[in-house]
Structures are given as C-alpha cells and as structure tokens.
Amino acid sequence: MLSQSQQIFERIKKSGRILISFGRNWDSDALASALALYLFLRQLGKNVTLTAEKKLNAEKLCAFLPSCNAIENTIKNRRQFVISLKTDKAKVGQVKYVKNDNALDFIITPKEGFFSPTDVSARAGDYGYDLIIIAGTPDIEALGGIYTANPEFFYQVPVVNIDCHSANEEYGQINLVDITAVATAEIVFNLLCDYDRSVIDEDIATCLLFGLIAETRNFKTQNITPQSLSVASQLMAMGGRREEIANRLYRSRPLAVLKLWGRILARLNEAVSGKLVWSVLTRADFEKTGAGEDDIAEAIDELIISLPEAKTVIIFYETASAESTQMIISAVKNINVLMLAKEYAPIGSASLATAGSPLPLAEAEKEVIAAIKDKMEKMPI
Structure with a gap:
C-alpha cells in the first residue's frame, strides 16, 4: 500500500494542470506552504496556478516571499x-x-x-485543472469566495489537503494532516524530503522557514518541539533567509501600524486570569492612525509574544457604518477558535478567524466576552 506521500506524488505525476489554494485570511503559514509547493511543482515542469480570495497587498509583510506576486484571486479556465x-x-x-x-x-x-x-x-x-492542493486550511469553506463561486469544481476535481490543525475536516481525497506538527510548513518540508531533499532550494527553504517562524512567533510559542527546531535548522542550512524573515516580520513596522498598536494597548483588557485578552478599535482609530483592518493581525501576534499567559486574543473593531462589529480572534493550538466563537459564524482557521456581530461595538464587546469567558473558564487550560 502506498504511503500518503507516495499517493500525493503519484497524483502529481499524472496531473497536467494543478491548482494550489489556501484560506481567505492569508494565514502566514498556509501562504508560505502554498508558495513552497508552487515553487516545487514549477521545478517539476508542471502547469500550476496559485490562488487565494484576496489580492496581495504590496505592503503585507509576506510580500517579499518568492513568487508571492503570482497569486491570483480568481480561478480561470475552470471548465x-x-x-x-x-x-x-x-x-x-x-x-x-x-x-x-x-x-x-x-x-x-x-x-x-x-x-x-x-x-x-x-x-x-473537461475541467481546466485535474488536481487541487489546499494548504493550511481546516475546512474547504475557509477558502472563501474561491470555493463558494466554484463548489462543483471542488467536488469534481481530486483534492489533496495538507494541514496541521486538529480541527481539519479531512475534506480531500488525500488528507496529509499531522496535528503533531507545529506548522503546515513543517509537513510540507517532510513531504518534499520524501521526494528528494535536493529540490529544496533557497527560495523554497525561505518560504518554509517563514511559515515556521510566523506560526511560532519566532520560536517563542509553547508548542515548539525538537522536531520543529530541527526542521528550522535544516531549512537555514539549505539557504533559508532567517535574517531577512526576522527583519520583515519583527523589525520593520510602518508608523501608522505602530500608532494603531498604541491604541490597542491603551484599551487592553483581560479575564480568566489573563488567559483571555481583548481590545477595541473605533473607526476614528483607523482614520487618525492611517492604518487599516489588515494591520490588526500583526498586533495580535505581538500580544501573544508579549503575553505568554494569553491563550485567546480578540480585537473588536467597528464596521464602516458603526452599527455592527467585526472581530479578529486568535488562539493557541489547543483552543479551536472556530468552536470557541461558533455563534458568530467565524471564518478562518482553528488558530485565527474573523467573525461578526450585528451589535454596536460596546454591546458586541460585552456579549462576546461574556460568552467566550464562560467557555474558557470550563476549559482545562
């Protein structure tokens, strides 16, 4: 019987056109894993397309990664x-x-x-693609518009699902899901090594190292394992540009983003003995700082690094009308955000998701925090 790696490579060998995708929230680990797979398949001479719901923002911290500008936000030539x-x-x-x-x-x-x-x-x-590879995405709906605009396509074309999240729904025909890995990038590294270590060039190593560093907050999270540290060491030996990654992720911040962080820190609250941390942003905060909603996720990363006791971090922010509220929720690996906030229809991964409430900011904050606080107090954390 073929191993999962062998099944994947057999499927790749038989495929003429391959589509790679990842979640709509641009999770750094999922993005990095998808890019590494894209570069690997290009090495094999495959016709491959990389797609995600949102367009790349040139100011994103990941924009320096090799082939990041190859990401398309629609599926062309579907059938x-x-x-x-x-x-x-x-x-x-x-x-x-x-x-x-x-x-x-x-x-x-x-x-x-x-x-x-x-x-x-x-x-x-025939469909325009004969294989789909999805990286770091626990359920297929998390692809957002890429999936909802093309559901039949995803049901008719074979799917390879590669992920490290325990909440993964194993929606693929081949499911390479390893919940002991700290990042999907670690799984992709092992997959490529099963094929041939020599295919991991400097660009692929940099992508995978970026995924590991981003997912572990520069190796500061509690779920670090000897295996993940070994993978990181091997990637650096293969040419992974750690210094450049660290500079991009942790040493380079626009003034507007720093101002936004200041407002988040000024309104920081905690509950459940510091395990639940949250803050709020008004529309005026975005207008006065010049920052955008896309900058909030970076602030969450910094909070998790700075507050190691925090297990769940939530940032509430007003929508344009100020009549409803959006929130970004992040949690450590043993807490599933999608289940924690399921009443608010979260979209994303088990570790990072967006959700919404029809209530104004203050009311939404009060209701959501009460609900999540109640759940977390019952958890063995």
Missing part, C-alpha cells in the same frame, strides 16, 4: 465548453465567429453539402 458539429454529411470550408452584445455566433461555411441545426450539439468539457 471547457465544447460545441460539436457533425461532418458526415457536409465538409467544413471556413469557420468564423462574431461576438455580439449577449451572444457569440459561429459562422461555418460548408465546402460541400449542407449543415442543419440537428448537426450541432454542446456539452461541458
């Missing part, structure tokens, strides 16, 4: 549409087409004989 014309009674002389406002007309001039409407038929052809 062919085939129009057939019987030629047993007539021969084709010339084919033209004319595009009108709402129609595409094909004009076929016979060389001899005649065509009739019954000679024409149409059918759905």
Whole structure:
C-alpha cells in the first residue's frame, strides 16, 4: 500500500494542470506552504496556478516571499465548453465567429453539402485543472469566495489537503494532516524530503522557514518541539533567509501600524486570569492612525509574544457604518477558535478567524466576552 506521500506524488505525476489554494485570511503559514509547493511543482515542469480570495497587498509583510506576486484571486479556465458539429454529411470550408452584445455566433461555411441545426450539439468539457492542493486550511469553506463561486469544481476535481490543525475536516481525497506538527510548513518540508531533499532550494527553504517562524512567533510559542527546531535548522542550512524573515516580520513596522498598536494597548483588557485578552478599535482609530483592518493581525501576534499567559486574543473593531462589529480572534493550538466563537459564524482557521456581530461595538464587546469567558473558564487550560 502506498504511503500518503507516495499517493500525493503519484497524483502529481499524472496531473497536467494543478491548482494550489489556501484560506481567505492569508494565514502566514498556509501562504508560505502554498508558495513552497508552487515553487516545487514549477521545478517539476508542471502547469500550476496559485490562488487565494484576496489580492496581495504590496505592503503585507509576506510580500517579499518568492513568487508571492503570482497569486491570483480568481480561478480561470475552470471548465471547457465544447460545441460539436457533425461532418458526415457536409465538409467544413471556413469557420468564423462574431461576438455580439449577449451572444457569440459561429459562422461555418460548408465546402460541400449542407449543415442543419440537428448537426450541432454542446456539452461541458473537461475541467481546466485535474488536481487541487489546499494548504493550511481546516475546512474547504475557509477558502472563501474561491470555493463558494466554484463548489462543483471542488467536488469534481481530486483534492489533496495538507494541514496541521486538529480541527481539519479531512475534506480531500488525500488528507496529509499531522496535528503533531507545529506548522503546515513543517509537513510540507517532510513531504518534499520524501521526494528528494535536493529540490529544496533557497527560495523554497525561505518560504518554509517563514511559515515556521510566523506560526511560532519566532520560536517563542509553547508548542515548539525538537522536531520543529530541527526542521528550522535544516531549512537555514539549505539557504533559508532567517535574517531577512526576522527583519520583515519583527523589525520593520510602518508608523501608522505602530500608532494603531498604541491604541490597542491603551484599551487592553483581560479575564480568566489573563488567559483571555481583548481590545477595541473605533473607526476614528483607523482614520487618525492611517492604518487599516489588515494591520490588526500583526498586533495580535505581538500580544501573544508579549503575553505568554494569553491563550485567546480578540480585537473588536467597528464596521464602516458603526452599527455592527467585526472581530479578529486568535488562539493557541489547543483552543479551536472556530468552536470557541461558533455563534458568530467565524471564518478562518482553528488558530485565527474573523467573525461578526450585528451589535454596536460596546454591546458586541460585552456579549462576546461574556460568552467566550464562560467557555474558557470550563476549559482545562
């Protein structure tokens, strides 16, 4: 019987066009793992596309990673549409087409004989891809619009699911899920080593090292294992650019982001003996600092590093109308954010998700904190 790694490589070998995707929240580990797989498949000469729901923000800390600008935010060439014309009674002389406002007309001039409407038929052809690889994404709905706009595509094309989260729903035909790994990047490293260590060049090593460093907050989280440290050491020996990664992730911050962090710190609250930490942001905070909603996740990372006793961190912020509230929730590995905040329809991964409340900021903060505090007090943490 083939191992999971062997099954994956057999599927890759037989595939002509491969799609790689990851969650809509741009989790750093998932992104880095997807990029490493993309670079690996390009080395093999495969026709591969990398896609995610959101477009890359050039100011994102991950924007320096190799091939990050190759990420597309739509799936193109999903499926062919085939129009057939019987030629047993007539021969084709010339084919033209004319595009009108709402129609595409094909004009076929016979060389001899005649065509009739019954000679024409149409059918759905093959899908534009014959394999999908999804990295660091616990459930397929977490892909966001990439999935919801193309559900049939994901059900008809084989899926390889690679992840480290215990909440993974094993939605693929092949599920390489290892909950003992601290990051999906660690799993991808082992997968590529099973193929041939020599394929891990400096760019692939940098992507995987980025995923490990981001997921472990520069090796400061409590779930670090000897195996993950060994993987990091090997990646650096293979050319992984740790200094550049550290500079990008932890030593380079725009002034607007630092101002936003200051407002978050000024309103910091805690409960459950410091295991639950949260803060709030108004629309005025974004306007006055010049920072955006995408900058909040970085602040959460810093809080988790600075407050090792914190198990769950929540940042509440007003929507544009100020009539409802959004929140970003992050948790350590043994707490599943998707279950912790399930009443608020969270979208993301088990460790980082966004959610919403129809209530104004102050009311939402009060309700959500009460609910999550109650759950965390019952947890063995």
